[in-house]
Amino acid sequence: MGRYSVKQLALWAVLAALALGLSTLDGMLPLSALLPLPGVKLGLANIVTLFALYVSGAPAALAILAVRCVLGAVFAGNASALLFSLLGGFCAMGAMILARRFGGLSVFGVSLCGAAAHNVGQIAAAMIVLGDTAVVGYLPFLLLLSLVTGSLTGLIVSRLLRAAVYLPLS
Amino acid sequence: MSLKSSPPECRPNRRDALAALVIAAAALVIALSFYYDNAPAGSASVQVSVSVGGRVEDFSSLSRYAGVHTYSCNGYTLTVSCDGAEVQVVSSTCPGQDCVHTGAVSKAGQSIVCLPARIVIRLTGGAADLTVG
Numbered sequence: 001m002g003r004y005s006v007k008q009l010a011l012w013a014v015l016a017a018l019a020l021g022l023s024t025l026d027g028m029l030p031l032s033a034l035l036p037l038p039g040v041k042l043g044l045a046n047i048v049t050l051f052a053l054y055v056s057g058a059p060a061a062l063a064i065l066a067v068r069c070v071l072g073a074v075f076a077g078n079a080s081a082l083l084f085s086l087l088g089g090f091c092a093m094g095a096m097i098l099a100r101r102f103g104g105l106s107v108f109g110v111s112l113c114g115a116a117a118h119n120v121g122q123i124a125a126a127m128i129v130l131g132d133t134a135v136v137g138y139l140p141f142l143l144l145l146s147l148v149t150g151s152l153t154g155l156i157v158s159r160l161l162r163a164a165v166y167l168p169l170s
Numbered sequence: 171m172s173l174k175s176s177p178p179e180c181r182p183n184r185r186d187a188l189a190a191l192v193i194a195a196a197a198l199v200i201a202l203s204f205y206y207d208n209a210p211a212g213s214a215s216v217q218v219s220v221s222v223g224g225r226v227e228d229f230s231s232l233s234r235y236a237g238v239h240t241y242s243c244n245g246y247t248l249t250v251s252c253d254g255a256e257v258q259v260v261s262s263t264c265p266g267q268d269c270v271h272t273g274a275v276s277k278a279g280q281s282i283v284c285l286p287a288r289i290v291i292r293l294t295g296g297a298a299d300l301t302v303g
Contacts (some may be wrong), residue, residue, distance in 0.1 A: 113193075
């Protein structure tokens with residue numbers, strides 16, 4: 001652990017706690033009453049994941065994501081929730097790492113790729129849990145919705161990153 | 171932190187628009203292929219298939235499925251109503267209530283999914299009329 005300063009570890013712990021809080025808040029929003037799609041969410045926790053990816057790098061962002069997924073499932077007391085959040089989260093993270101490294105995209109584009117990949121991962125989890133491909137029919141709607149949620153996340157993270165330049169985060 | 175040495179591009183660029191187009195195109199392709207695969211072969215024989223925990227519990231024509239049905243799985247119970255023309259989940263003990271909010275479905279290719287209860291109600295078309303379970 002000598003590789004990381006106390007300041008870095010404290011920052012990652014705060015980001016993990018923030019991601020967990022946003023994820024819980026996301027689950028409480030009655031979005032499914034407006035859009036009756038299984039698993040539809042704003043993806044607020046992805047704001048933290050994307051911010052961590054730019055500020056602290058991929059390994060730290062992956063660790064924050066894993067902590068958020070595991071603790072979220074523990075607090076929810078739902079084992080299948082872990083599969084959904086892990087598959088969705090790691091698909092999103094993989095897409096964002098690749099998009100950032102090779103895509104020549106801005107924060108908005110990286111966020112769009114992450115939001116879309118998150119939905120693909122969640123539909124894959126639903127197919128595994130249900131043992132049925134019927135949920136694939138929801139994927140087009142979720143992908144179109146990810147254009148909105150991904151843009152929103154990108155907008156928030158771009159503002160945060162502009163502000164973070166002036167903060168002594170390292 | 172490497173922000174000061176290489177600030178990330180915070181303004182949307184053309185490649186972002188291209189990424190959005192690719193995602194929208196993927197959504198369109200998946201939608202077309204999914205609904206083409208589930209397109210009704212004959213409007214007279216819409217079938218309803220109910221899968222509970224990965225196992226098909228009911229499979230019959232929409233008209234023969236008419237009535238009120240109850241399914242339980244994973245600690246949750248769904249009450250499904252069918253009037254012979256459309257199917258809907260009228261009540262559920264699941265936390266999200268997505269299955270209830272989906273409303274009534276009547277066309278081949280449509281489905282109602284309850285993830286917590288692991289129940290899928292799917293309408294298909296064109297198959298022979300038979301009942302399982």
